[in-house]
Amino acid sequence: MAERAAIVTGGSSGIGLAIARMLVEEGHAITLAARRPEKLESAAAELSSEGAEVQHVAGNMADEETVRRVVQAHQERFKRLDVLVNNAGVGIGAPVGEIQTKHLDLQLDVNLRSIILFYRECADLLRAAGAEHRNALVINMSSISGKRGEAWLSVYSASKHGVVGFTEAMNKELGGEGIKSCALCPAFVDTPMTEFAKENVPGEEMIRPQDIAEAARALLRVSPACVIPEIMFQRPGAAL
Numbered sequence: 001m002a003e004r005a006a007i008v009t010g011g012s013s014g015i016g017l018a019i020a021r022m023l024v025e026e027g028h029a030i031t032l033a034a035r036r037p038e039k040l041e042s043a044a045a046e047l048s049s050e051g052a053e054v055q056h057v058a059g060n061m062a063d064e065e066t067v068r069r070v071v072q073a074h075q076e077r078f079k080r081l082d083v084l085v086n087n088a089g090v091g092i093g094a095p096v097g098e099i100q101t102k103h104l105d106l107q108l109d110v111n112l113r114s115i116i117l118f119y120r121e122c123a124d125l126l127r128a129a130g131a132e133h134r135n136a137l138v139i140n141m142s143s144i145s146g147k148r149g150e151a152w153l154s155v156y157s158a159s160k161h162g163v164v165g166f167t168e169a170m171n172k173e174l175g176g177e178g179i180k181s182c183a184l185c186p187a188f189v190d191t192p193m194t195e196f197a198k199e200n201v202p203g204e205e206m207i208r209p210q211d212i213a214e215a216a217r218a219l220l221r222v223s224p225a226c227v228i229p230e231i232m233f234q235r236p237g238a239a240l
């Protein structure tokens with residue numbers, strides 16, 4: 001049995017892959033989950049070649065059955081869960097009068113509902129880790145848009161505000177059992193998700209995925225006496 005184990009959703013690219021790599025460096029076996037199987041397989045192969053014990057489960061996190069499948073596969077293979085990284089997310093911009101219902105549902109389901117389902121399905125595993133070392137950790141990917149609403153990204157902003165609120169509630173509900181939760185709230189990070197913005201903000205002026213991973217590393221290292229409920233990441237002198 002691995003000494004430490006983690007689930008990372010949206011782990012096939014960008015911030016999720018950077019956090020997964022950090023968790024491997026910190027001795028975690030990993031279940032990597034994302035939607036597109038080829039991209040996921042190649043990310044898992046990359047981590048394996050760096051010495052990781054890693055399995056991957058492909059599927060849409062908006063789907064309750066997929067969430068169950070990911071957690072079940074993780075439990076069967078690794079038997080324990082020390083870190084859950086709820087990172088899968090999607091942003092679809094539109095003016096409020098033109099929001100399409102399917103885009104509304106997708107953003108709420110992937111960005112917020114799936115996080116709630118993952119907590120539910122992982123509760124027993126997290127409680128076991130919390131009882132063992134008082135440092136079970138759930139990292140929830142919010143956004144700077146989860147701290148202040150953005151025009152045109154209203155649904156995304158609402159879903160990410162929900163993530164901050166749910167994280168706060170989980171700290172109150174589960175903190176006493178050694179389960180800590182942290183909402184990460186970054187401005188623009190240089191990943192495929194921000195391709196749309198790179199005409200105006202070059203990638204090299206954006207936050208690096210590794211910056212987020214380093215902050216996540218610090219979350220692993222604080223003592224059981226300390227919880228960090230939220231981290232904001234800003235670009236010097238910029239709003240987004």
Ligand SMILES: NC(=O)c1ccc[n+]([C@@H]2O[C@H](COP(=O)([O-])OP(=O)(O)OC[C@H]3O[C@@H](n4cnc5c(N)ncnc54)[C@H](OP(=O)(O)O)[C@@H]3O)[C@@H](O)[C@H]2O)c1
Pocket residue numbers: 009010011012013014015016033034035036037039059060061062087088089090091110141142143144185186187188189190191192193194
């Ligand atoms: N980049 C930024 O500026 C920024 C800023 C603040 C917050 N965030 C948040 O950070 C998280 C990661 O984004 P990123 O920037 O690293 O983007 P990314 O490189 O595009 O990664 C997104 C990851 O999520 C997966 N994913 C997307 N929809 C999914 C679904 N329905 N089911 C399962 N997996 C899904 C993607 O895999 P597939 O493509 O195969 O589905 C991919 O692995 C998101 O929650 C995003 O909202 C990003």
